[in-house]
Amino acid sequence: MSIKKTIGWTFAGVGILLIVIIVAAFFYLQTNSFRRFAIREIVKQADQASGGRTEIGGLDFKLSTLTAHLYNITVRGTEGPGQPPLLHADQLTVRAKIVSVLHHQISLRELLIDHPVVHVQVGRDGKNNLPAAPPSKSSSHTNVFDLAVGHVELTNGEVDYNDRKTPLAADLYDLGTDIHYGSLPKRYDGTLSYRNGHLRYAEYAPLAHNLDLTFSAMPDQLQLKSFNLRVGSSDVNLKAQLTNYSDPVADGEYRIRIHTEDFAAMSPSVSPAGDVSLTGKLHYRNLPNEPVMRAVTLDGQLGSEVLRAVASGKRVELRKLQGSYRLADGNLVVPNVSVQAFGGSLTANAQMRHLDSTPESSIHAALNSISLRAIQQMAGEQATKEAALSGTLNGKADAAWKGNVSNLRAQSDLVIRAEASSRSNPSARDVPVDGTLHFSYDGPRQSISVRDTRFKLPSATLTAQGVISDHSNLQIQAVATDLHQLASLAASFRSNQSAPPAVSGSATLNATVQGSMKRPQVAAQLNAEDLKVQGSEWKTAKVAMHADPSQATIDNASLINAQQGQVTVTARVALKNWAYQNSNAIMARLNAQKLRLTDLQKLAGKNYPISGDLSANINLDGSQLQPAGSGSAQISNARAYGESIQVLAAKFHTESGSILSTLNVSAPAGAINADLTYTPKTKAYKVRLDAPAIILQKVQRLQEKNLGINGTISASVNGQGTVDNPELVATVQLPELQMRKGSISGFKADLRVAQHKADLNVGTNVSAASIRAHGTVNLTGNYDADAVIDTNTIPLEPLMATYASSVPQGFQGQTELHATLKGPLKEKSKLVARLSIPVLQAKYQAVEIGIPQPIRADYANSVVTLQPAEIRGTGTSLKAQGRIPIGGNSPPSLTAQGSIDVRILQIFAPNIKSAGVVSLDMRASGTKAVQGQIGFKDVALSTADAPLGVEKLKIANMTAQVGGGELELGGAIAYKPSVQFNVAVKGKAIRIRYPEGLRTVLDTNLAFTGTTQASILSGRVLIDNLSFTPDFDLARLGDQFSTGNTPSQPGFAQTVRLAINVQTQSNLQAVSSQVSVAGQANLQVGGTADNPVITGRTTVTSGELFFRNVRYKLQRGVITFDDPNQTHPVLNMSVNTTIEQYNLTLTMRGPLDKLTTQYTSDPPLATADVINLVARGKTTQEQAASSQSTDSMIASQVAGQLSSGIQKLAGISSLQIDPTLGGNNSNPSARIAIQQRVTKNLLFSFSTDVSQPGSEIVQGEY
Incomplete structure (x- = not known):
């Protein structure tokens, strides 16, 4: 194989291998094994970085987009089990981007956090749940701008902070941020916001707030483009720029607007209103090794147009608040602050230096033309109703201290000058005030000095001179010539606006303060003359007092009544550093001679139906635990609750630390004797009371009810024990009680108290029936009780005779009841009670009522439940059921349906004449309003008084026939928290007879609104027809308006203001046998219901009248009411008549009390002849010529x-x-x-x- 092929196959193999590796890696990244491995590595790195415990619920990775999703991320700090974790996020998404494969550069393209929730807790010991992060082993620092995070977004975040040590709590919701990265230049632009944040401190109401923030961050600076924090209607706006992160310098501008109502819930006792604004600039520079206070500079202005605050019924208003301030180099300077208040102005400046170390502070304030009346009116306009201060306050005050406020040194010089009245006749309630106050305080020396201080009122003068220090010598003298004015002034500064105490007279007070501030010695001498208190009159009152930390004494105090009687008192009590203990020595001497109990009650502000003359002599020494002494008290001419008392005397003396006392009471009905021995040290007692025979027919109050009661009751009490473990046996017996409608026999009540338990048994027989009751109460803990009452069928006549003022003749009825009570008396919500009435029947004349089935009611969990019940009878069928909460704000749930024959009222009140039928369909469920319908059909009552105890009564449509016309009512009456009403009254063709002799037919459209303290009756009254009754007499009509008004007693009518327009038809006519008149009226009725004032005009166009059997023709007439302060009719009327051959014209002008009459006649007559002709029917000459015999006369x-x-x-x-x-x-x-x-x-x-x-x-x- 050639080398070329070999190399080719080699590269092909490597390529195939890489493809296989890549494919294998791709599939491996999708396996659970990789996910578990990745989660372990991420958790390991997170725990090492945070010091906490990290948990990840799941991971998802997409290689194609280099995106990783982490689910249910939880980071736990030091919080305990069962508590929320430090951090939890539903999802975290990370998207990466390959920048350079060769240089191994990867950047974050996007970071998304969904619903992160942070819980930070601080315990009472100051420890929090934040984990302690271990020290970092890496020395490398990654620049956040090099990270080049393309997009960061946080959505739906929450933060919860709870500091139990401070105590402070905060929470944030809808927290979100959105940040984008830009590369040219490198910068992050982003926003941060949250909604529905709350900040709570201690027990104050939480503050809800929102935040919106926009910023731009670059490697060399940070720009805060906008910062807007909103709290209700308040907001904080800030713009700032920070440069040079390593040596930061920041500059910015701020604008703060505080809407004080937003913070009212933090202080429920104060209700603020108004806005305060602060605007200015800020500067920060980094000063190494210097406090932050020196690195911050603030310049700003503060201002407010109006600030109001109401606290405890007092109202304060500040206007035109403005000032400036500067904080620099650790010094705060407020060069000028001014505000308008109380009719004047206040200016101040302040400095606080060295805030970073030991502050040195100083304040200077000046008062200019501050009105005393405006200060007094803080409590409301009614504060100056009785007495109004008149004067202006000017002066200055300075204060300075270093470090703690205890080092305060202050001085003030104030001057009060009475205001010169611009009126020629100033109001009697104006109280001009003059005075000066020179006051200084030296905190380090604990010294207060008052010099040349004097206040003068028309009714009093107060002077003070001296110093209170380690060598105090302060002299105070007060002379009051009118205590009533002083009491009115004092009452005007109270928040409840109650009437001033009924006190008058003159008094002088001389007081001195000597010694040191820690052990002052206070002495005072008070003398009063011609003293009147709450209706009681006292000739003189004198008392000399002395007090120091070791004792308090009263020397030769005396009170002499203006009519009879006097009392003298001398007393001394030992103290220990101003504190009293029951082992301290005491001494008291009291001697009273013929003091009237009525005067003593008035002096104490009480009103009991008890009268008599008190004489007493008391001598007491020793201590509260070891008393020694004796005393006696007698009341002569005594009467109590309408009963005359022949003997009422009490005596006591001490033996071996015990107080032995006796009480003797003797009255025509019987006598009561009692003995009591009490040992204060051991709280032991021994008591005996004996009332062998109280003859009920000699009890005046019972006889006044005309019940025909005849019987004798006896009572005895014997007990011995301690206050903590009482023992007592009491018995009340009534062998037989005869009443007009029946008898009660065998009544006996036994009470036994022993071993912290009270056992009560009551039994009696009513006619042929019996009543039995038994109950026990534990006298410890919550006073658990268990009581039962059972009766058989008992007649209602004796019960009605006992509790009703009268029982109608022929009334018959019977009832039976069973009741139980269990539970703790101190916790009424845990009481359980049952009531069952199986029998209830009543019959009177042709009216019968009864129940077809037993009535049952239960009480549990503070709720009274009435089981379905029904009452049937003559013309009556009423069904009712419901639940009534006792206490709390829960609404009742009641239903009542049916009809009631109004004649049933005659059973309970035979003096009421009633007829008709009332139909009910009432419901109260789920709300505090009672809804339904009440129908009245042919209802007639001679007396009506039917209060309905609900919080609000709505009158949707109520009609009635009144005076032959129709009356419609609508509106609402609220009973809680106070009585308030808004009622509309519309009447059509209503006939009334007022004044006497006149019959009026009128239409009304009136509104009655307000409260029981202040209300107004307004609207319109149209008179359609006016006629005269057959017994009309013009002379008697005039007498009604000429009679003086009887002064009304203070009451509800004084609080009802009137604003009623009274009009007549355009040509109203009225005809009777004596009067024929036509005219019209347009009147306004103002004033109050107890003193109405009529203004307006009445015009009489024509008419005639017979006055004292003489016929007069009305030519013209006008009656005007021009005085807005009182009803003062002014008459301008002309009438003519013919007597014999003379035509007479009488013109009457002026007010009724100063009416002038002009007389003219044809043929002419002298004025005396005209008057004689009108009065006697003859001229003076004819009268003299005629002579009548006695028989003729x-x-x-x-x-x-x-x-x-x-x-x-x-x-x-x-x-x-x-x-x-x-x-x-x-x-x-x-x-x-x-x-x-x-x-x-x-x-x-x-x-x-x-x-x-x-x-x-x-x-x-x-």
Whole structure:
């Protein structure tokens, strides 16, 4: 074979061999053996690099694309078993690219990471789950730019960080990055973002945030093109550039906007509002061996237009906040900060030097024209309702410290000047304030000094001078001439806005502070005169006090009542470094003489139905554990809960460390005697109480209920033990109790307490039935209880007589019940109770009700469950069931369907007259709203009071017949968290009778909204028709408006504002036998419900009236209401009439209380004649010429009364019976005159002289 062929075959063989090797290698790479080998090598290298434990679920390699897929990669750190791993990724994809076969260069074309999840944990000991990586054995360093990774992408990443030591927790979701490589020039361009991140610190609410970041990295620099971190509506924007990685220098710009509401959840007690912005530049340079604080430079501006904060009901508002700052070389300088607040301004500057070592800080602040009223109004506008501070605050303050704040030195000089009122009559609630405050504090020397400090109010003056230090000498003096004003001022600064305490009088206080700051000695002398507290009156009150770390004393304190009685007190208690212990020595002397209990209760802010005069004498020494002394107290003229008490006295004395006391009470109904011995050191006691015979028919409160009770009750208590292990036996017996509707016999209740258990047994007989109850309670732990109540069939009449104010005659009924209770009394959610009522029947007159099957209710897990129940009776069929949670916010679930005969109410309240049927279809399930329908059919009640205990009542459509018209209601009433209502009322053709003698038909469209503290009734009222009742009398109508108003008591009506427009038809007419009037009105009703104010105008176009049997024609009339502060009608009206042959015109002008009248007549008459003619029907000359005998005068008076009565009875416009009307002066006779308005335009008149036949006059006027 030739050499040429040999070489050919050799190359062919080598080629075939290479092909075989390549094919074999290709198939080997697809085998599981290779995959296992590759996974082992990758895990080995990963463990060596990270120090953790790596797990790979699977591997897939494609040779054609040089792509490897790794699945379920897990890296575990030092976390324990059962805890999430340090790192887990669903898939890792690596694509490579061959750059040069000869030079063995391969680059990463693409790196893809899908759903990586990182869990970092830090324990309370500070240890984390990050593994400790072993030191690298290789000295080579690979440049990331030489790797030239073409594309890196991370999708759907998550990070969870939990630091229990700090405590701090954070988590990130939707973490992603997308990075691309460019070769000319070498650079990486990429983005990084995440969504739905949360940062939690301690118990504060978490902060949700998002991030978007864009960067460009080159071998010599890094550009942060955009950094945008968003927290709610707040954001941080940053642009920066870093050069020279080995000696980095960075420059950038930042813009921060803080929306304070985003951080409100971190401090629930404070509700902020407003935005704060910070803008500026930053610079960083690498300074070897220097703190980072010196390498950073920040320049910036801060600003805010408005900042608000509400905390504990107080509101603070800052405006125009602006300032600048600079951080450089470890020093922070804030050259100027200014803000507008409280009607003035505040400016400040600050410096903090050497932040990298021992900081030295200083602050200077200046206050300009700060309004005291604005500070007071932090609590709301109502804060200045009782008393409003008037003054401006100016001054300056300086503070400086080095290192710790305990080294603080501060000084302030403040001046308050009362504001000059621009009003000629300033409000009485304005309280001008003048004063100066000079204050300094020296932390290193522990010294506080106050010099030339003085505050002056119209009602008080306060001065202070001195120093508190190791050699304190501070003098404080306060003189108050009006304690009520001071109390109002103090109340205005409280957040609950409650009414100021009812206190008045004058007082002086002189106080001194001496000694050292660690052991100060405080002494004070307080004197008050003409003191009134909560309705009690005291002539003087004096007290001298002294306190130091070893003791507190009260010397010769006295309180003298303005009417009778006084009390004096001297006391001393030993202390140990301001702390009291029960072994410390005590001393007390108290002497009280005839102090009225009512005054003492008012002084304490209590109101019990107890009265009497207290006298007491107490002497006490020793200690709380070893008391020594004696005392006594008596109450004379005592009354308690309506019962007079003849004797009420208590005494005590001590023997061998025990307190022996007795109590004696004697009343007309019986006597109670009690003895108690108590040893404080051992907590041992011995008690005895004996009430041998309490005669119930002599108990006043029981007799007031008119129950016809007759019986005698006895009680006894005996016990001996300790407070921690009590023993007691108590018995209450009532052999027989006679009542008007039945009797109760054999009542006996026994209570036995022993071995930390209480055992109660109760038994009685009601008529022929019996009631038995038994219960036990463990007096330790959660107070486990087990109780049972059982009855047989018992009549309802005695029970109704006991608890109801009255029992209707003829009422009959019976019931039976069984109940059990088990569980811990301290944990109500674990109590279990059962109630069963197998029998319930009642009958009154023609009304009967009962239950066809037993009513059952259960209580468990804080839920009352009513099993399906039904009540049947006359015209009644009601079915109900449901669940009612007790406590918590869970809504009830209830259903009630059926109809109820309203006459059933007469069983329980016979004084209520009721009729009609109420239909129900109510549901409450799953929500806090009660839905359904309530129907009323022919319902009539003389009294109505039906509260419904739900959180919100919605009135979808409620109609009623009122005054012959139709009334529609709609809206809602909320009961929780407070009562709020929004109710619309629409009425059509409703008749009312107000004022007396008038009948009005009106349409309404009103809205009632608000709360029980503030509400408004607004809308429109249209008067369609106006008429007069048969008993209408114009004189009495005028008397109603001339009578003074009775002052109303404070109540709900004061909180209801009115805004109602009252209008009439364009030409409203009203006709009666005495009045015919036409006109129109347009009025506004404002003010409050207890003090309404009417404004507007009423115009009378025509009409006539009979006033005191004289006919008047209305020519014109206008009534205006112009005063917006009170109802003040102003009249401008003209009327005319004819009396005898005189035509009279009366013009009335002015307000009703200052009404002026002008009189004109034709033929002319003097004013006195006109007045006499109107009042008596004759001129002064005619009146003088006529002389009446006594009989005639009496006859005239009787005739006047008779004519008035007949006039009202018959509905006649005018009836006159006058013995002097007819005949001549020498022979007087009697005349009868009748006038009757037939229609609006027709008046009929008839008169006759009874002594002269044929003298009748009949006249019709149209």
